Amino acid sequence: MKAASAVADRRLRAKIVAAMRAMDARGLNRGSAGNASARTAAGMLITPTGIPADRLRRADIVAMAEDGTWSGRRAPSSEWHFHAAILAARPEIGAVVHAHPPFATTLATLRRPIPAFHYMIAIAGGDTIRCARYATFGTRALARNAVAALAGRKACLLANHGLIALGRDLDEAETIAIEVEALAEQYWRALQIGRPTILSAAEMRRVVAAFATYGQPGGVEPRNERGRARGPAPDRRRRDAISRRSRP
């Protein structure tokens, strides 16, 4: 690896570790649940299987080529199929995060999309946050269902499972994951005491257009801040195999 790309590789690994720790710190993931990936020239970097965020190090991040072969000292996340499928289907997307946050996952167990009960759902790119059809974790079927639910969107729920958020980079994907979980909590709370009023399609078109004008999701009403973390080093070769140990 050339010096410049080695530096870029190290930085991206550190950003993946930081994103996983930030999601853990905010309660979006617990234990070894959740995973994250980022696009590289050769394919993607992705979190390994079965390592809790607080023990994750840069050297644990797995480099995976587009054909599914990988290198590194750990096996890739058991959900690498949907990370790879999303990055292949969405050239404008540079990063994917996945979590099992309490409120988004609660709605996902009801297989219930999040409607436009609040204008901020436009952060995911439209007037709904869809719930992808159920398929067993780690399968190509789940990857297909996720790609379909994410059409024109940067987030979706996964039936009886959790949440996926996308971004041009890890910062955006993480911001959207945090926001969608906050929205899921607000929607859940509203459902406890009544039926929230849903904004019209015309109003949501205005909101989505305004978000685009401001140039970034959340730019209309920024409400996220985040923590940072670092980790250290080396790398070794292996072949395609998926660990069955981990939770997806």
Ligand SMILES: [Zn+2]
């Ligand atoms: Zn999962």
